[in-house]
Amino acid sequence: MNRPVTMDVRFKMVCMAVLSVAVLKAEPMGLICLSIFSFMLSVCVRLQLTELIRHLRYLALALIVVFWARAVTVSVFSGHSGVSVVWDTAGAVEGGLICWRLIVLTFLGVLWMATTRPSGIRTAIEWFCRPFPGLPGKQVAVMMSLVVRFLPAILEQARETSAAQQCRCIQNRKNPVYRTVKFSLPLLCRTLKTADQLADAMEARCYSPENSRPFAFHPDRSDWFALIGVAGFSALMVWV
Amino acid sequence: MTLPNIPILEVSHLNHRFQDGTLGIDDVSFKIAAGEFVVVAGPNGSGKTTLFRHLNGLLMPHSGDVRVNGVSVSADVLRARQMVGLVFQDADSQIVGETVYDDVAFGPENLCLAPAEVNRRVISALSAVGLEHLSDRKPHRLSGGEKRRLAIAGILAMESQVLVLDEPFANLDYSGMLQVLSRIITLKQTGKTIILSTHDLDRTMGHAGRLILMKNGSIIQDGLFENVIRQVECAGLEMPCACRMEAVYG
Numbered sequence: 001m002n003r004p005v006t007m008d009v010r011f012k013m014v015c016m017a018v019l020s021v022a023v024l025k026a027e028p029m030g031l032i033c034l035s036i037f038s039f040m041l042s043v044c045v046r047l048q049l050t051e052l053i054r055h056l057r058y059l060a061l062a063l064i065v066v067f068w069a070r071a072v073t074v075s076v077f078s079g080h081s082g083v084s085v086v087w088d089t090a091g092a093v094e095g096g097l098i099c100w101r102l103i104v105l106t107f108l109g110v111l112w113m114a115t116t117r118p119s120g121i122r123t124a125i126e127w128f129c130r131p132f133p134g135l136p137g138k139q140v141a142v143m144m145s146l147v148v149r150f151l152p153a154i155l156e157q158a159r160e161t162s163a164a165q166q167c168r169c170i171q172n173r174k175n176p177v178y179r180t181v182k183f184s185l186p187l188l189c190r191t192l193k194t195a196d197q198l199a200d201a202m203e204a205r206c207y208s209p210e211n212s213r214p215f216a217f218h219p220d221r222s223d224w225f226a227l228i229g230v231a232g233f234s235a236l237m238v239w240v
Numbered sequence: 241m242t243l244p245n246i247p248i249l250e251v252s253h254l255n256h257r258f259q260d261g262t263l264g265i266d267d268v269s270f271k272i273a274a275g276e277f278v279v280v281a282g283p284n285g286s287g288k289t290t291l292f293r294h295l296n297g298l299l300m301p302h303s304g305d306v307r308v309n310g311v312s313v314s315a316d317v318l319r320a321r322q323m324v325g326l327v328f329q330d331a332d333s334q335i336v337g338e339t340v341y342d343d344v345a346f347g348p349e350n351l352c353l354a355p356a357e358v359n360r361r362v363i364s365a366l367s368a369v370g371l372e373h374l375s376d377r378k379p380h381r382l383s384g385g386e387k388r389r390l391a392i393a394g395i396l397a398m399e400s401q402v403l404v405l406d407e408p409f410a411n412l413d414y415s416g417m418l419q420v421l422s423r424i425i426t427l428k429q430t431g432k433t434i435i436l437s438t439h440d441l442d443r444t445m446g447h448a449g450r451l452i453l454m455k456n457g458s459i460i461q462d463g464l465f466e467n468v469i470r471q472v473e474c475a476g477l478e479m480p481c482a483c484r485m486e487a488v489y490g
Contacts (some may be wrong), residue, residue, distance in 0.1 A: 004326070117342070118338035118342060119337075119338070119339075119341075119345070143336055146336065149380075150337050152378075194333045197334070198334075199331035200298055201328055201333060204298055205394060205398065206321050206350040206398070207346070207350050
């Protein structure tokens, strides 16, 4: 998914933030333009739309729930056994608009992830944290990258723990507290042990929070043009 | 750069006691010359991993000393970690990068090298272990053998002179084991000093020059591989198949 993109990561991050605000504020006309813009960007970076839709299929369920919650009003009458379900057209329009915004936001997020190296994101976060005194930028950046790296490993450990307990008939226990404790404690112990080993491994490779690396950013005029263009376009879309 | 007549690694009267009072290492001494391929063997709990952690300063001795190229590890830990690269038994918990490239770059970046130099070292280390075509791959998607090779690449990128590998063949199938072993042999041929722990001595027979046997935190045998291999059963290890056949059929 990672493709070489020449745009400076910091500029790209600001552009994405500006576009996201515009998406949240835009009305239907602006949203149409922003959707077309996002689609054109995806064509430019050769994002595989079918693969994207397959990965985001669970998002559709969340969107249906959001839409349903806005479009339908359920009333329960006290003293009677009846429940009334009322379709609210204004609510449905509002729900549709919210879902549309969420889809465009997700799309922009995927575009950002697909065209940026994780190390670039980490370095940009470190750079953005730098002006704030007391905020340990390097540690924040390393922590974020470790979360990205270890989330699949922790999920895999959770699956293994769950499977091992099912082999020993944990499903026969009906008490959810017992099951939660028996599942979470071994998982937590294993995760903490992995974290310990990780700390040792990082130390063995000379990691120290005090080490400061040079930032490898190479902004040029095209980055500024892109930022000004995106800011102007976003302002126009909000105004429309 | 190795100084003449000074062993690259010198351990003298090393002792280590764990927090609960158990003796982990008991008066261990040995010297290793540059370019040697040494196998440290012993049953579980014999102190191999604890010894290895002393070699690059992850643990500090309660008494005794570890010297890398003549300089005590406790005097300059960073230098020791740069010179002695440690590859852990569990490759999964050693890999910290989001991609193969990022993981190999982790060590050189910690040495505050210029980006161009980091890039050069990463490419060179990846090609040394045959993973250059997987540089953009997520590490958790690699096979067991590939993960182990990635862990080795992470150390190679720091240009360590001594490679210490803790159970590099553990949990690997035959093809994974062959991948790792062939890379280790290539590294030995390029002049690296290799120290490797295992209880499966079949794998390293014919490649390693020296064998150190450990039991209960002490060294019980240290010598030429072909001489010490006949005494591995006194350390509670299985004698390699070839040695047993030789003993039976002559």
